[in-house]
Amino acid sequence: MSAPMIYQKITKMIVILLIFLCAPWLVLSNTSEEEIGEFFKSGHTNNWAVLVDTSRFWFNYRHVANVLSIYRSVKRLGIPDSHIILMVADDMACNPRNPRPATVFNNANQHINVYGDDVEVDYRGYEVTVENFIRVLTGRLPPSTPRSKHLLSDERSNILVYMTGHGGDGFLKFQDAEEVSNVELADAFEQMWQKRRYHELFFMVDTCQAQSMFQRFYSPNILAVASSHVGEDSLSHHVDPALGVYVIDRYTFYALEFLEKAKPGSKKTMGQFLKVCPKYQCISTVAVRTDLFQRDPNQVLLTDFFGSVRNVEILLNTLALPNITLTSDTCSKSSCGNEEVSSRSLKYADQFPMPV
């Protein structure tokens, strides 16, 4: 062989070797695009919340305070009123026995009025019945019902269902004269699944013997937590001696403590939330059901259920997107040059700036 041919072969081999060595670098330069792909793995596009308080009468003040506190947290983390169905069975704020009219407090310090000026109760007083609750969940409401009373979820909605009141083994008492059984609730959730009304559902219940309420679930993608096991009572947390009533329940109190530390961009996981309120704090044992849920709760963000976080990540580097529409006529190198990257630090703005 002649010398130039050997030289050509060697250069070819060197180029091939170099390509093999540089390939990993080429792949790694695509990581930022992969990161974008990561954020759509949770699979949901919108969030709904159904918050129900089922007891009436002045001595059940704490149940109203429970549900209103969760309502405040959920609103603070981003779910708008149009996506929250709030059912409150009695009007504590305007009860003649309330020494502080037009307020509902969840703490003996009376710092936060969870009732406030902007609470939007969708089902109030005697409208909170088992029939209305099941109709809201399954969507079988008469067409004349106002839009704010519908649960307009679709197959990519994550729904938070929170229920509080008086319960027993296998049932939850509504108002004073009726009850919803765990079988009925499980069937309602199955109807929702069949009609593709949820993507994932988080069921939270704070009553006595709460575990019984989720024992009969059989639809997929449900994560459930209850404040007590069957045979245990859930206890209230403390009395406000100025009002003369118990103002909040233990499980909800510690759950709120956890939620208050979360911000809309929080990276806290559902796994951490499920561990809230160990036995020495709650006195009852918190029960959890994860077998119907397909993801690992430790990988699920808290805001997947409690907030309404749009999947936005602020990148500091620019991405070269393929230029498919612009032709060389309209854009020359001088006019469509790369913008300078601003070097100020960017942070996520609070969607609902709340007073501390």
Added chain:
Amino acid sequence: MGLLTDPKQRQKIILAITKYNQLLCVLCYVGGFLWFLALAYQPLNASTYFSENALLPGLVDYQFYADSDVISYNDQLTAEMKKSDKKVPKDWIFRKFQDLGLDTYYHNFSLNYPFGMPKDKSIPGQNIYAILRAKRAASTEAVVMSVPLRLPSVTSDEQTSGGIAVMLALAKHFRKQTYWAKDILFVLTEYDEIGMQAWLDGYHQTRSEYIHSENLPATSGSIQAAINLEIPSEKFHSYNLKLEGLNGQLPNLDLSNLLVRICGKEQAKVTLNKRSDAPNLDEFEGFQHSLITMLHMMWNQASGTPTGNHGLFHRYHIEALTLQGVKETRTRRSFGVENTARLVEGVFRSLNNLLERFHQSFFFYILPSTRRYVSIGLYMPPFGVMIAASLIKISF
């Protein structure tokens, strides 16, 4: 064949009962009687508890700080009562209630006393009552605070003018609050139970045989509970609870428990029939003490007369009891009208939380002490055994 359907077995039983008839009767009677007495022994009876969840007794802090008000009313009233020995200062009391801004009324009634002289003349009487309307509620329900008006010449144990001072001071305090869900009726009755019956007749528009009362000029809703106060104007040492009503009827046990709990919160000594709880209930001494308390209560019930004005409310299904201030000779921590005002405020705050009439707890019970009770389920069986003695006697 069964024990009673088999004729041979039946004959055997009948023969046995006939043979030992006397013995069985005596045994049943004595056994039943002893069983009944044994019920005062602590392990055999039950501890009191609250059945009505809505009461939330003692949970709210007291807000009555106007001790000076009640003491000044007390002093003023004592001075008024000194002016005349034969008359109760009704006009003064009426004016005081009116000055507070409450709807105050006189209620006239007359009594035809059937046994005394003169037979055809009727004795006139006059009650005073004031209504405090609840600001944010619809006046569908009410609670009553009542005091019997007694002449200034009665002995110091029978005096009730401290109660009137408490009533005035509490009326002044309650009027400023917005958290009342029921109207409060302040009632002052002349001639004790007679005036009370006349007032109740006027309120519910019923008739009594010997008492003629006019219809009340103004009423409120249905009465849920009534507290009668017999508090003297001087300092006293314990609160006596009087429960027994007309024909032995009793108020709901929850009301008694409420008073005991609120008195405990105020660290006041509370007694039943002027006997406090024995400290050693499971020993023989304690048992004896409880037994005598229990028998006192039964004695009062057996007499059929109410022990206080509260006894007349029971016929209208209104739970009522009397709180009496009792002086004792042994020096103890003493209480005055200011303590009573706080106590009664606590009771009324708790009664305010009620949504329905008292219906959860027992109506038939006897109390060996303030914190133990014997329910009808416990005292009926020994009574049944005693009756069985007479049944055996008459049937065999």
